[in-house]
Amino acid sequence: MNELTYKLLTRNFNDCCPVNLDDYIESGGYSSLQKALAMDGTDIINEIKDSGLKGRGGAAFPTGLKMEAVKLAEGNPKYLICNADEGEPGNFKDRKLMENDPHQIIEGMIICAYATGIRFGYLFIRGEYAKSRKTMENALEEARSGGYLGDNILDTGFDFDIEIYTGAGSYVCGEEFALLVTIEGKSGRATYKPPFPTTMGLYDKPTQINNVETFCTIPHIIEMGGKGFSELGTESSKGTKLVCLSGNVKKPGLYEVPFGVSVRQIIFDIGGGVPNNRPIKMVQLGGASGPVIPENMLDVKLDFEDMKKQGLTFGSGAVIVMDERVDVLDILKRIVEFFHHESCGKCTPCREGLTQLLIILDRFIEGTASNQDLELMKILMDTMTQASICGLGQAAPTAVMKVLEFFPDEFESRINTLESAAV
Amino acid sequence: MNMVNLKINNKSVTVPEGTSILHAAKETGITIPNLCYHPDQEVKANCRVCVVEVEGARTLQASCATAVSEGMVVRTNTKKVRDARKVVIELLLANHDMNCPSCSKNNHCGLQEIAANLGVRESRFENVLEEQEIDDSSPSIVRNQNKCIKCGRCIQMCNQVQGLAILDYIGRSDQAEVKPAFGWYLADVACVACGQCSVVCPVAAITEKEDIEEVWEAINDPSKTVIVQTAPAVRVSLGEEFGMDPGEIVTGKLVSSLRTLGFDKVFDTDFTADLTIIEEGHELLQRIKEGGTLPMLTSCSPGWINFIEQYYPELLPHLSTCKSPQQMFGALAKGYYAEKIGKNPEDIFSVSIMPCTAKKYEADRDEMSIDGENPDVDVVLTTRELAKMLRQAGVDFDKLEKEEYDAPFGLSTGAAVIFGATGGVMEAALRTVYEVVTGKTLEALDFKAVRGLEGIKEAEVDLDGTKVKVAVAHSLSNARKVMQLIKSGEAEYAFIEIMCCPGGCIGGGGQPFGGTDELRLKRIEAIYKADGDLPIRKSHENPAIKQLYDEFLEEPLGEKSHHLLHTHYKNRKHT
Numbered sequence: 001m002n003e004l005t006y007k008l009l010t011r012n013f014n015d016c017c018p019v020n021l022d023d024y025i026e027s028g029g030y031s032s033l034q035k036a037l038a039m040d041g042t043d044i045i046n047e048i049k050d051s052g053l054k055g056r057g058g059a060a061f062p063t064g065l066k067m068e069a070v071k072l073a074e075g076n077p078k079y080l081i082c083n084a085d086e087g088e089p090g091n092f093k094d095r096k097l098m099e100n101d102p103h104q105i106i107e108g109m110i111i112c113a114y115a116t117g118i119r120f121g122y123l124f125i126r127g128e129y130a131k132s133r134k135t136m137e138n139a140l141e142e143a144r145s146g147g148y149l150g151d152n153i154l155d156t157g158f159d160f161d162i163e164i165y166t167g168a169g170s171y172v173c174g175e176e177f178a179l180l181v182t183i184e185g186k187s188g189r190a191t192y193k194p195p196f197p198t199t200m201g202l203y204d205k206p207t208q209i210n211n212v213e214t215f216c217t218i219p220h221i222i223e224m225g226g227k228g229f230s231e232l233g234t235e236s237s238k239g240t241k242l243v244c245l246s247g248n249v250k251k252p253g254l255y256e257v258p259f260g261v262s263v264r265q266i267i268f269d270i271g272g273g274v275p276n277n278r279p280i281k282m283v284q285l286g287g288a289s290g291p292v293i294p295e296n297m298l299d300v301k302l303d304f305e306d307m308k309k310q311g312l313t314f315g316s317g318a319v320i321v322m323d324e325r326v327d328v329l330d331i332l333k334r335i336v337e338f339f340h341h342e343s344c345g346k347c348t349p350c351r352e353g354l355t356q357l358l359i360i361l362d363r364f365i366e367g368t369a370s371n372q373d374l375e376l377m378k379i380l381m382d383t384m385t386q387a388s389i390c391g392l393g394q395a396a397p398t399a400v401m402k403v404l405e406f407f408p409d410e411f412e413s414r415i416n417t418l419e420s421a422a423v
Numbered sequence: 424m425n426m427v428n429l430k431i432n433n434k435s436v437t438v439p440e441g442t443s444i445l446h447a448a449k450e451t452g453i454t455i456p457n458l459c460y461h462p463d464q465e466v467k468a469n470c471r472v473c474v475v476e477v478e479g480a481r482t483l484q485a486s487c488a489t490a491v492s493e494g495m496v497v498r499t500n501t502k503k504v505r506d507a508r509k510v511v512i513e514l515l516l517a518n519h520d521m522n523c524p525s526c527s528k529n530n531h532c533g534l535q536e537i538a539a540n541l542g543v544r545e546s547r548f549e550n551v552l553e554e555q556e557i558d559d560s561s562p563s564i565v566r567n568q569n570k571c572i573k574c575g576r577c578i579q580m581c582n583q584v585q586g587l588a589i590l591d592y593i594g595r596s597d598q599a600e601v602k603p604a605f606g607w608y609l610a611d612v613a614c615v616a617c618g619q620c621s622v623v624c625p626v627a628a629i630t631e632k633e634d635i636e637e638v639w640e641a642i643n644d645p646s647k648t649v650i651v652q653t654a655p656a657v658r659v660s661l662g663e664e665f666g667m668d669p670g671e672i673v674t675g676k677l678v679s680s681l682r683t684l685g686f687d688k689v690f691d692t693d694f695t696a697d698l699t700i701i702e703e704g705h706e707l708l709q710r711i712k713e714g715g716t717l718p719m720l721t722s723c724s725p726g727w728i729n730f731i732e733q734y735y736p737e738l739l740p741h742l743s744t745c746k747s748p749q750q751m752f753g754a755l756a757k758g759y760y761a762e763k764i765g766k767n768p769e770d771i772f773s774v775s776i777m778p779c780t781a782k783k784y785e786a787d788r789d790e791m792s793i794d795g796e797n798p799d800v801d802v803v804l805t806t807r808e809l810a811k812m813l814r815q816a817g818v819d820f821d822k823l824e825k826e827e828y829d830a831p832f833g834l835s836t837g838a839a840v841i842f843g844a845t846g847g848v849m850e851a852a853l854r855t856v857y858e859v860v861t862g863k864t865l866e867a868l869d870f871k872a873v874r875g876l877e878g879i880k881e882a883e884v885d886l887d888g889t890k891v892k893v894a895v896a897h898s899l900s901n902a903r904k905v906m907q908l909i910k911s912g913e914a915e916y917a918f919i920e921i922m923c924c925p926g927g928c929i930g931g932g933g934q935p936f937g938g939t940d941e942l943r944l945k946r947i948e949a950i951y952k953a954d955g956d957l958p959i960r961k962s963h964e965n966p967a968i969k970q971l972y973d974e975f976l977e978e979p980l981g982e983k984s985h986h987l988l989h990t991h992y993k994n995r996k997h998t
Contacts, residue, residue, distance in 0.1 A: 170595075187592065189592075191468070192466070192468040192485055192488040192489075194489075194490075340596060340597070341596060342595075342596070343595065343596040343597070344595055344596070344599070345573070345592070345594065345595045345596045345597065345598065345599025346469045346573075346592075346599070347468075347469045347470075347471050348469070348470055348471050348472075348511050348514055348515055348572075348573075349471055349507075349510070349511060349514065351573070351596065351597055351599060352514035352515065352517065352518055352548075352551075352597065353510075353514055354596070354597070355518075355551055355597045356514065356517065356548045356549070356551070359548075359549050359551070372547075376547050376548070379506055379510055380510060380548075382503075382506065382507070382510075383506065383507045383510035383511065385482070386474070386482050386483040386503065386507055387471045387474045387482070387483050387507045387510075387511060388471070388482075389468060389469060389471065389485070394482060
């Protein structure tokens with residue numbers, strides 16, 4: 001492939017069919033679990049803390065701290081949830097992880113459950129991912145018959161099992177509280193926090209909830225040791241990251257890279273650049289809820305610190321390339337329409353704000369927008385970002401805000417164009 | 424209790440651990456505006472009006488949902504906060520029927536008040552309201568989707584206090600609405616018309632069905648003798664509508680205000696509450712003596728009747744056959760009073776002032792008509808509607824002189840006034856049943872065990888050697904628990920009082936807006952004060968009641984009582 005990519009989580013990927021239990025064991029699978037089961041739970045958590053692993057779902061919360069909080073939280077039973085409700089446009093890494101190497105996820109979940117003292121696990125799979133579900137069902141069955149799941153795992157006396165829960169395809173159910181209430185049988189709507197799921201999660205019990213990729217990383221940390229793992233990546237960002245490269249790029253697809261590579265390297269050195277070498281207009285990072293950046297910022301590194309310094313985030317790892325042919329406002333309208341469709345409708349800024357944001361965007365597109373519209377749009381987006389109840393409403397205007405920041409002319413040039421044309 | 428120190432707008436404040444920023448701010452003299460928050464409900468944090476700046480937080484925080492922490496630094500009035508609150512209010516207004524002057528909640532609207540306080544003169548956003556049909560299918564309450572701000576207060580009331588879940592969110596995004604399932608009409612779902620949703624609605628999305636005009640018309644019709652009855656609970660809450668403290672007893676002003684409006688005779692439902700005790704007490708004793716269906720359940724709360732008919736029809740034989748005091752009054756007005764004053768029943772227009780929206784439904788029932796054509800109670804007005812009438816007529820309530828009720832339905836006892844509070848009917852019944860059974864004078868009149876806001880209360884009474892167990896429940900989630908006990912055979916009670924609304928009638932769905940326990944307790948306190956202030960406190964000692972039996976009814980449970988004062992119920996279970 002390329003010296004910039006790295007095979008850790010994707011090392012068993014064969015682009016053909018899921019790795020079955022025998023092949024997984026053959027490649028060293030479940031040996032981390034055996035190693036972990038001989039350890040003390042606190043020691044496992046310490047290894048994970050030492051590894052510097054941060055959550056791969058987008059929020060980048062230190063996984064070891066989360067596990068420690070769940071372990072220390074009062075309440076019984078506790079729950080472990082793998083968030084595989086991958087709904088962020090531009091992302092497909094969780095699907096690939098499930099469909100290529102299902103046991104890697106299961107092993108990671110069992111290790112975490114053992115470390116934090118949890119007996120019940122849920123795997124929440126996005127409704128549209130029928131194939132992922134099937135693959136995971138088979139793998140869970142294999143794991144049970146192999147003695148890795150269920151009662152008395154590998155004769156250690158530890159009991160843990162995983163149940164699959166499928167959503168109905170609602171984007172907001174990837175938000176952890178909306179996800180939790182869905183499992184409880186309620187309609188998927190976000191709620192305020194704190195309290196966080198670590199103390200008051202599923203059925204108001206302490207709950208560890210992590211992304212698929214995060215769980216997949218756990219067996220490797222146990223295998224390499226926390227310190228060994230932390231040598232991969234950069235000072236602020238340890239390990240590898242799955243990147244979902246899409247858009248106007250020659251070789252779109254899923255790539256695993258060590259932290260520290262630049263977005264430019266991902267697009268050009270790994271992805272082969274833009275077809276016909278057309279200039280890049282902008283690149284969206286993370287997915288529909290992420291920031292867009294202009295060509296001259298492509299040297300930003302896949303690194304939590306470097307991104308933060310530049311006011312950026314890379315969410316769960318999507319890189320969407322858009323060349324010079326795109327109509328920026330048209331792209332923004334599609335993005336805002338997506339969030340408008342997916343808003344749960346609970347809180348005012350998101351429910352009403354997205355409707356109004358679309359109306360104002362349309363004025364710019366139609367050429368009827370005024371200077372006041374520009375001001376109103378800014379104050380509206382500030383309110384959505386600041387006052388929405390969950391990440392959906394808070395992040396929904398991100399792309400629009402970044403276009404205003406990096407491509408102000410896209411808006412300013414369209415103020416009152418209809419009128420001036422008429423004159 | 425652990426105390427927490429924090430700073431709000433540079434003022435230091437110390438509050439107990441777990442206090443919300445909203446409450447902590449109150450301690451410093453700052454009222455943070457809010458719409459979805461309700462002190463007796465779970466925190467919803469969805470309106471986002473109460474946001475504040477908390478140092479170190481990435482975003483603004485909902486002060487209703489955020490607990491204080493040691494060293495926290497909060498700012499409630501920065502530009503960022505003001506801007507966000509304003510935008511939130513403007514967003515709500517942009518999806519709202521903005522005909523405020525003609526709105527039934529004009530000047531009583533949470534949204535209007537906050538908009539005015541924040542200096543929102545107009546919404547800068549385009550109005551996107553898609554006008555929807557107003558659901559006035561229920562005789563009691565009206566649902567106006569065009570006013571709804573989706574705060575969810577009504578949902579929590581209906582689901583958690585009443586245990587019914589008639590209202591819930593349906594739809595997502597800007598299609599999210601608060602409605603009965605499948606968007607059905609209220610009349611087509613198992614709504615009990617209690618109106619508790621309307622009490623907590625901060626806007627005019629759910630209100631009582633207004634019947635004021637019909638009353639004005641009758642008052643202006645010289646051929647009609649317009650009489651009015653006032654329920655016990657109205658006298659301890661009407662004052663709130665005119666700026667008086669909750670729990671102020673305004674009986675005398677209430678009477679004179681009604682005369683001012685032009686009612687020909689002002690009577691008291693308390694009179695027929697006393698009558699209810701006589702009839703219901705004897706019915707209970709008859710059931711005990713003759714092995715009738717026990718436990719017997721009270722029947723004066725129409726929301727509760729709607730509940731048992733639709734949810735537990737198999738238990739209808741447990742219901743007392745007594746009509747409610749409102750309907751006993753109506754039957755006597757048209758079947759006794761008309762004749763007494765030499766009028767045709769159809770020339771009597773009978774109005775009742777009730778704390779209740781379900782009373783409108785009750786008065787509308789076919790069986791609540793002694794001639795089978797004209798209703799015994801022509802119009803039911805809620806406490807809130809009476810206040811509106813008084814405002815329409817420009818009555819300065821505070822300045823009114825106190826006046827007395829008219830005879831013959833004006834004299835009542837302390838036992839009747841306590842009908843207004845949960846446990847009151849039980850206590851009133853016990854005062855009478857004890858003396859009827861034992862022949863002895865009851866010295867301690869206060870049955871404290873059945874008073875107060877506990878959901879289900881129990882007591883045991885010694886009737887000269889025979890021990891009788893009774894229970895009292897208020898709000899329908901508690902009623903449901905009691906029904907399950909009866910069904911499982913675990914309810915070893917002879918008599919159970921059930922009131923639909925939390926706190927009893929003083930917390931009724933037609934009472935002044937707010938509906939907090941704090942308010943209910945003040946009204947309850949006033950009810951027992953009114954009881955204590957009355958010279959007669961036992962229904963069977965009411966001389967006017969004795970006279971009514973002597974002159975007309977002859978005996979409790981007699982032929983005339985059966986015809987006028989008792990009723991039957993229907994299985995209305997939804998299938």
